[in-house]
Amino acid sequence: MIARRFAARKKLRPARRRPRTDPAMPTINIVFLLLLFFLLAGTLTAPGESEIDPARVGADAGERLPRPLLAITEDGTLSLDGRRIARAELAKAVADLAAPDGDETPVLYVLAARDLSGSVLVQILGEASAAGAATSLVVLNADGGQASP
Amino acid sequence: MRRVRARTRRRFVLTPLVDVIFLLVIFFALSSRIAPFGLIPVSGQGRAVAGAEGSETASRTVAPADETLVVLRGRARLGAQVYALDALRPAAVRLREGGARSVLLLTARSARTEDVAKALDALRRAGVANVRLISAPADTAGTRGGAGPR
Numbered sequence: 001m002i003a004r005r006f007a008a009r010k011k012l013r014p015a016r017r018r019p020r021t022d023p024a025m026p027t028i029n030i031v032f033l034l035l036l037f038f039l040l041a042g043t044l045t046a047p048g049e050s051e052i053d054p055a056r057v058g059a060d061a062g063e064r065l066p067r068p069l070l071a072i073t074e075d076g077t078l079s080l081d082g083r084r085i086a087r088a089e090l091a092k093a094v095a096d097l098a099a100p101d102g103d104e105t106p107v108l109y110v111l112a113a114r115d116l117s118g119s120v121l122v123q124i125l126g127e128a129s130a131a132g133a134a135t136s137l138v139v140l141n142a143d144g145g146q147a148s149p
Numbered sequence: 150m151r152r153v154r155a156r157t158r159r160r161f162v163l164t165p166l167v168d169v170i171f172l173l174v175i176f177f178a179l180s181s182r183i184a185p186f187g188l189i190p191v192s193g194q195g196r197a198v199a200g201a202e203g204s205e206t207a208s209r210t211v212a213p214a215d216e217t218l219v220v221l222r223g224r225a226r227l228g229a230q231v232y233a234l235d236a237l238r239p240a241a242v243r244l245r246e247g248g249a250r251s252v253l254l255l256t257a258r259s260a261r262t263e264d265v266a267k268a269l270d271a272l273r274r275a276g277v278a279n280v281r282l283i284s285a286p287a288d289t290a291g292t293r294g295g296a297g298p299r
Contacts, residue, residue, distance in 0.1 A: 028167055034174050042181025050182055055266035057187070058274075065186055109188070118220060118260030122284035125191055134190070139266050141185040 046082025048073070055114040056142040065138070066109045068097055070128070074113040076120050090124070094131035108133040189269050191282065214253035214281060216244055220268045222259040234267040241275030251279035 043065040052071055070090075071079045078085050080093050097106040108128050112121050128135050219226040225237050232240050244252070252272060256265055265282070272280050 022163060024163060024167065028163065028170070031167070031170050031174055035170055035177065038174065038177035038181055038183075041183050042177055043183075043186075044180050045182045054186075055261075055263035057189070057263075057266050057270040065182060065184075066188070110191070112262045114261060114263040114266075116262040117258070118256035118262060118265040119258060119284035121262045121265055122256050122282050125282065129191075137189040137191050137266055137269070139187050139189055139270070141187050 046071075046079070048079050048082060048084075049111060052111055052113050053115075054111055055137075055139045057139045058142050065111070066107075066136075068106070069109045069111055069138070070124075072110065072112040072116055072121070072124060074115050076116065078124070087124075087127075090127055091131040094128050094133045098132060106133045108135050109138050110135055111138040189266060189273065191269070214251040214279075215249040216251075217253045217255060218268060218272070219255045219257060220260045220264050221257045222261060222264060225264075225268055234264060234271070237268060237271040238275055241272050241277055245276050249277070251281065252277050254280055254282045256282070256284045 045065060049065070049069065049071045052073060068081055071082075076087070078087060078090060085093055094106070094108060097108065110121075110125065110128070112124075125135050125137075216227065220234075223234060225232050225234055227237075227240055227244065230240070241252075254265075254268060254272070269280065269282070
């Protein structure tokens with residue numbers, strides 16, 4: 001009986017050595033996760049836009065930085081989608097945003113510095129409205145992402 | 150006679166892939182902004198309408214509204230009452246319940262964008278549908294309608 005078992009054991013193949021996984025794999029996994037996080041949670045910004053600190057209110061959060069985006073710095077400098085424009089060019093730039101068929105009113109998103117003069121903001125919004133765009137003010141949620149009731 | 154080549158098993162090289170992914174991560178980390186943004190509609194049907202009183206493009210005549218809200222730095226004046234902007238919403242609710250359908254939001258010279266945004270947000274949350282946004286001309290600020298923006 002024992003001899004038979006021994007003979008059967010002898011027929012077994014030797015265990016195959018599994019190829020070792022690359023030691024860099026955990027690192028790659030983490031980097032992939034980081035990549036996914038930035039792809040899903042981040043919004044691409046032009047260099048000037050990331051320096052603007054927008055107004056903080058209890059607005060509903062969850063919006064990504066929309067386009068076309070008119071960024072207004074504290075000193076009133078304008079840039080449309082990262083391209084600096086003069087105040088006098090605003091009306092033409094807004095008119096260019098309109099669809100060729102002209103059916104839909106273009107929406108201009110305004111990212112203004114929180115310390116920008118309110119009068120300047122209202123004047124710029126008025127000029128954009130007069131040029132034919134609906135405007136929307138981009139703000140930051142003061143509650144850190146929690147939508148206030 | 151055909152010679153049978155020994156099949157050499159190529160090893161999958163990960164290094165270029167990892168390099169590209171690292172570059173992508175660095176690009177997205179530097180160029181993206183992760184922030185809880187919100188939007189306040191400022192012009193359009195049934196929303197606040199911006200008008201730049203005193204600017205070349207806007208009309209100089211302002212249609213009357215049920216109430217005038219003067220936005221100052223950190224405060225807002227509604228009639229004779231002055232409210233902190235964080236406490237404006239209950240007052241705006243009372244305003245709407247009192248029958249006010251349209252509000253003229255006048256920005257004083259001292260008001261900043263944050264003050265305007267807070268006032269707009271409070272009115273929007275209180276359900277005031279028709280808000281018109283104007284700024285007083287620099288030379289006549291403080292004299293319009295008895296509401297003296299400072």
